[in-house]
Amino acid sequence: MRLKTIKFAFIKSIPVCAGYIFLGMGFGILLRxxxxxxxxxxxxxxxxYAGVMQYVGVNLLASNASIITTAVTTFMVNARHLFYSIAMIARYSDTNKYNPYLYYGLTDETYSLLCDCEIPEGLDKGEYLFYVTLFNHSYWILGGVLGNILGSVLPFSFSGVEFSMTAxxxxxxxxxxxxxxxHxxxxxxIVSTLTCLIIFGRDNFLIPAMLIITAVLLIFGKKRGEL
Amino acid sequence: MIKSILIIATMSIVTMFTRLFPSLVFKKNVPPVLSYLGNVLPASIVAMLTVYCLKDIDITTSPFGAPEFISIICVMIIQIWKRNSLMSILFGTIIYMVLIRTIT
Known part of the structure; x- marks a missing residue:
């Protein structure tokens, strides 16, 4: 039973594997x-365990940033997770002891992998979601460690593997x-994000995009009587 | 050394906060407005993240983001055809890796 859960969770997590190991290695090299x-x-x-934040974190460490700056920057970069958590409250209910870790490991990729997936029949939902999250977390750690150890001595160029994230x-x-x-x-x-990308530029558009998306969805929800 | 540990601890705690806070506040009774958002937000957020991944493409100079756009269309076609995410992600990535080495 548990073995079957682990097997299904592993298969589910494979798409994240290559991307996380590669991006993790990028981080490890940078940190080194x-x-x-x-x-x-x-x-x-x-x-x-937050990809973009750890890249930013290297800069914070290198520049010996203040704790306040670190806290504010982290919050700005990761505020989108508030939205993921809200979206996952129903999904992650009745997962019992696994619940805190599921939220702890709710990255962009884990979120999009799990937000609409079906639980394979006969498996415990909490356990399945837990192992998918755990596998992803392991790939990320593995990537960071490998990158830090191997540095730039790799024999083959893996450039382009990071596209698996987009995929x-x-x-x-x-x-x-x-x-x-x-739809x-x-x-x-799409429309809100593209609009914000044009208006706010590529470094600052995520948070405004999320606020606008939320506002638009609430307005339409009210209009259609779904709220 | 201690300062570095403090910086990392701060990043960890704030990140954890953004992920755990909503679930701690709305443990039992999810307000209707949030359960509505929980239903509609996933599709919006995935759309947003897709755009986010493409933010650094320069469409004004060659190859005009062609590898990205071709690969994305391949992912979509394979997904619609096979309904298998693993397959569409794998082939899409391979196609992209080939394209960036051939298109310049």
């Missing part, structure tokens, strides 16, 4: 160049489009 060894890479990937989102988007009759949320997402 900033003068931090493998223990640091391991601890950061274990405890922070995860595109596949998830397509699948949701096929499953949902109502308003998807269209709202």
């Amino acid at each position: 160049n900033a003068g931090y060894g493998v223990i640091w890479a391991f601890c950061m990937s274990l405890f922070i 995860i989102f595109v596949a998830s988007f397509t699948e949701q489009w096929l499953n949902n009759k109502d 308003l949320p998807a269209i709202t997402g």
